[in-house]
Amino acid sequence: MTHRIAVIPGDGIGQEVTPAAVEVLDALDIEFDFVEGDAGDATKAETGEALPQDTRELARGADATLFGAAGETAADVILPLREVVGSFANVRPAVSYPGLDAVQPDTDLVFIRENTEGVYSGIESEIADGVTTLTRVITEDASRDIAEFGFEYAETNGYDDVTIAHKANVMRETDGLFLETAEAVAAERDAEYNTALMDALAMHLITHPEDYGVVICPNLAGDMLSDLAAGLVGGLGLLPSANVGAENALFEPVHGSAPDIAGEGVANPTAMILSAAMMLDHLGYGEAGDRVREATEAVLDEGPRTPDLGGDGSTEEVTAAIVERL
């Protein structure tokens, strides 16, 4: 069976790291049909739309989508794409690799970020001159879905620690509902968990990341906390992510289009290749996913490395080294 994969490189280093991931996938014994779609700043300049209708259709119709990065238009591309694939869970692992200069070398975290609501509702207005409002939405259904996904993920992947992040002391109704629903899910599953105010959690994750495993978060808290974790493990160049829906999914690095280094051939392909490994898991090729992760980790350990990790390797050299080790 051939899997149809939508490939959307986007802008900047998305154009460099996406082909790298495809090269790695091509080196495996799995039949993929890669179909490329356009999105991002350049696409908007050409067509007037950052995410044209045919790219949406491509993602909707594919078995999975690989997305690179977008520039100024990032929100106009990634938020609708997450919706198109119906993803409710954003899975963001942050792991320190041996030999890399991490702020906290003992980090092994996975953020399970609610992917549909919170301040991402898009409901904003200027209700009077100089007075604007945004409606933050939290529903029991979405909170239940993300909590079930999070506890299931922890179980399947061998994480003992589950933390529910929230700010229910201030956002009493909304994060109150999020927290209460997640705690109810834990009780139904008879699962252990902790809860943490997201501000205090930000501090503790920095000083004691080893105390945490899976962190279930509302949308914006997950956005910030996962970037924070990127800081702990040595940068955004390493963090993959999966946007998981009931029937479809989208895989993307946590990093952006990095215009400062785009076009120089030195972008770190790790985050994108590890995103492709998450796609392999999702499509049922967990063993191939492991092979890609092991090869990537070996290359992180022994080099070549790209400049963001202190090396002088190119995107191509790193990718070739990973392919060689598969």
Add this chain to the structure above:
Amino acid sequence: MTHRIAVIPGDGIGQEVTPAAVEVLDALDIEFDFVEGDAGDATKAETGEALPQDTRELARGADATLFGAAGETAADVILPLREVVGSFANVRPAVSYPGLDAVQPDTDLVFIRENTEGVYSGIESEIADGVTTLTRVITEDASRDIAEFGFEYAETNGYDDVTIAHKANVMRETDGLFLETAEAVAAERDAEYNTALMDALAMHLITHPEDYGVVICPNLAGDMLSDLAAGLVGGLGLLPSANVGAENALFEPVHGSAPDIAGEGVANPTAMILSAAMMLDHLGYGEAGDRVREATEAVLDEGPRTPDLGGDGSTEEVTAAIVERL
């Protein structure tokens, strides 16, 4: 002229660190009239209210207020207290001290956190079964006030770097207004600045705190980012804060009531004593404020230190050592 200072120790270690700060203030040659007020969990248990009316009046009528910490009722105490003193700016310095085991020893940051709006509006409801909303409010007036305060603070305190934190790519109207207003203030003052998406900023602050100085933030972003900075410099036990209004102000440590160590006499008084130093500055005793900071820094460097900093000193020993060095 005698200054009337409302002293509200609150719960837990608030009962230990607040007297420590008063002891330090008492050792200076300044006339203070300290009047104590009740607030917090214990007060609620006794009176039914976490922040009784007479404590509010006390804070409103004082020249400044020192607040320790509160437990479960923290939000019911601190949020109304910030309102009572009319504070629009929450000033949170985060500095690494030599000799302490900081995650990032080169940190010298000051968060200027908007203190009245954002998701702290308190406007929430359950609009349907299992569907809750919160109205996040951002106004031009409050954004202008905090930006002016932030740029002024940077100038007065010799910080070259000012960063405006926001998430205007997602919260387009609300953080859009915040960002646009802050940029307009910078332009009027002919001040240099950078802007940063708060998620990316969370990462960069961890890997390169030395690149930042003053960070002007919306309310919740400031809440998270300042706790993150506490993680960088060695914990919440070190971070003071000032809630500044036009005519009144409230000074409090960033830490909470720490029920796990309360009553043991080992709470770190540093954050509270440095908060008192910020109060001295505010009341026009900048020189006395400097004396307190220098004495505190010397004791941080040479000990005694409380257990959170790896020492075995008590709150009293640390306080006595600071007083001795004044």
